[in-house]
Amino acid sequence: MRLINRFDRDVTYPAVILPVREISAFQKAFYNNLIQVPKLKTVLAIEGSQDKKKVLIARKSEAIDKYVNEKEYEYSEEKVQLTYQNLSMNEVLKELLPPDVGEVPSGYETVGDVAHMNLMGKLFDHRYVIGQVVLDKNPSLRTVVTKIGQIESTYRFYDLECIAGDSSTYETIVLEDKVRYKVDVSKVYWCSKLGHERNRMIDTILKEGDVLCDMFCGIGPLAVKAAVKKKVKAIANDLNPACFEFLKENIRMNKVKNLVVPFNMDAREFVRMAVRKSNDPAQKEIPKEMLRFDHCYMNLPVDAVEFLDAFVGLFNDANYKIWSSNETNDQKTFLLPMVHVYGFSYFSDKDKALAYFVERIGKAMNYPEFSEKDVLHFHNIRDVSPQSHMYGTSFRVPFEVAFSKVQHENKSEEESKDQIYDEFEDKSRMKKQKIEE
Ligand SMILES: C[S@@+](CC[C@H](N)C(=O)[O-])C[C@H]1O[C@@H](n2cnc3c(N)ncnc32)[C@H](O)[C@@H]1O
Known part of the structure; x- marks a missing residue:
């Protein structure tokens, strides 16, 4: 819980008050100014108004100013609370991991509902935190594992450690171009x-x-x-x-x-x-x-x-x-x-x-x-x-x-x-x- 609260913050965004029928055209025209924050509602209702809504934007621009002036619309400001769920995996990891780990992990291999990571060096020391963030940020995943050691066995699979989620089985179904494969990454080789x-x-x-x-x-x-x-x-x-x-x-x-x-x-x-x-x-x-x-x-x-x-x-x-x-x-x-x-x-x-x-x-x-x-x-x-x-x-x-x-x-x-x-x-x-x- 303490971990989660750590990410709570208030942010004020500009908003444009628009007729409902104009919203999708506005979003299309000013796509680059829209807010790219996971799970944040960016179109807000206005109390007492049926035909107008507020559209939050990341920043104003000359083009938006011109648009608002020409159409005689209005700006407002909106204070929103961002929480853990509004940050990307990368943002959370950057904030949680000490600077001496170097680059934070940005990817992993997905094998069905198992995320397969290759954490080495200092990142390996923080594997449980990393695993939990990966799991939190990707609801389709059930389990996160990391490789331990090098691939040396004849059968070419890795020793694994479960670092987050369900460790009861690594068996999963992979769907590749409509072909279904049953795989267990702890027993067989697989490479997406x-x-x-x-x-x-x-x-x-x-x-x-x-x-x-x-x-x-x-x-x-x-x-x-x-x-x-x-x-x-x-x-x-x-x-x-x-x-x-x-x-x-x-x-x-x-x-x-x-x-x-x-x-x-x-x-x-x-x-x-x-x-x-x-x-x-x-x-x-x-x-x-x-x-x-x-x-x-x-x-x-x-x-x-x-x-x-x-x-x-x-x-x-x-x-x-x-x-x-x-x-x-x-x-x-x-x-x-x-x-x-x-x-x-x-x-x-x-x-x-x-x-x-x-x-x-x-x-x-x-x-x-x-x-x-x-x-x-x-x-x-x-x-x-x-x-x-x-x-x-x-x-x-x-x-x-x-x-x-x-x-x-x-x-x-x-x-x-x-x-x-x-x-x-x-x-x-x-x-x-x-x-x-
Ligand atoms: C790199 S994996 C490739 C598997 C598969 N072709 C693929 O793309 O997923 C190599 C496979 O060779 C198998 N293997 C290793 N030595 C072998 C041998 N002497 N005879 C037959 N298979 C062997 C391993 O068990 C492993 O599944």
């Missing part, structure tokens, strides 16, 4: 800021009927949305068992059971398993029409690139037919999947970042010939900090990588690397020969 990237994929890359292999799908933000919006079919996988449970629920909630098939395994195992299934006519886990996928989505920015080794020698003679558009051995007829792999780079410069990713991708696939020419699309997704920038790289799995004869899994790492290089040399020679012929 990636919504624009999901939309880019759906609007410009994925086509109706395409098959998506989402290797690190989380609770299904891309797979489920692509199914709802574009009837994309997806095999969607995440290692986190909690993601798997939410994914199943999100598939059910959005009625895309016939389009999205969920899996809960390691991404390397998953993609190998999916391709192996294409050789097994008796398998029932993956619908036949999803055995050949058009896109592999690899959104684990911390090290998805390293998982590209899963594509080395992934395809073989037995599933040759499925991945080729006709039955000849001409590599140009292959429809190998397009990979969309995400990663962090120190470089804010796009060209330097591209060179960095090309080298990493080539190394991960043991394919030193991989070059910028193989990259179909490269773009900055977001700047996480001045030292860390997230990029997306899209390319088609190279033929030489996909059909390498190396039995990658059964060899020691060193052995398999040597063999892969020999294999590539042979392939390159063969390719050259073919061109010369």
Whole structure:
């Protein structure tokens, strides 16, 4: 209560006395002079008058003076009491927090009815006050949490502390473009800021009927949305068992059971398993029409690139037919999947970042010939900090990588690397020969 009274203050505003029928035109014409104070009534009744009201304004101006004089209206003054509820979140925090905290927090990520903050340093010491103000000022929120420590776990979610509101559950429903997701930010990864990237994929890359292999799908933000919006079919996988449970629920909630098939395994195992299934006519886990996928989505920015080794020698003679558009051995007829792999780079410069990713991708696939020419699309997704920038790289799995004869899994790492290089040399020679012929 003491906290609340601290904000009470009397303020006197000028007001223009206007006929009721003129009020909205006046407000439109002098929009910049209107009072922008939350929850303050700025049109006041005049006792004993039916046809006139007072409109409070933040300040007079020459233009308003002219208007009032020409129309022979009148000014008055109005004393109002401002309270805690009339101040913005920013104003309250500026007043409450000591100056040595630096800039007061102005934002947070909203996940359904949970506000997700990242309070650090001195701000962290004042987290309960900050949490309470955020909650007070945003009635649609139920809970405010802050991250504790760094995101280091395999499953990429943060340790959280509830700093205001209901701490009984962090489970919430997120609505993104009419798609509903059940999420619990204390158990699974979720990032609203990636919504624009999901939309880019759906609007410009994925086509109706395409098959998506989402290797690190989380609770299904891309797979489920692509199914709802574009009837994309997806095999969607995440290692986190909690993601798997939410994914199943999100598939059910959005009625895309016939389009999205969920899996809960390691991404390397998953993609190998999916391709192996294409050789097994008796398998029932993956619908036949999803055995050949058009896109592999690899959104684990911390090290998805390293998982590209899963594509080395992934395809073989037995599933040759499925991945080729006709039955000849001409590599140009292959429809190998397009990979969309995400990663962090120190470089804010796009060209330097591209060179960095090309080298990493080539190394991960043991394919030193991989070059910028193989990259179909490269773009900055977001700047996480001045030292860390997230990029997306899209390319088609190279033929030489996909059909390498190396039995990658059964060899020691060193052995398999040597063999892969020999294999590539042979392939390159063969390719050259073919061109010369
Ligand atoms: C950055 S999150 C992205 C999730 C989802 N694509 C999204 O945009 O919300 C990465 C996900 O990869 C999962 N993950 C981590 N290691 C994995 C692995 N070896 N195999 C499969 N999934 C893994 C994590 O559990 C996490 O959900």
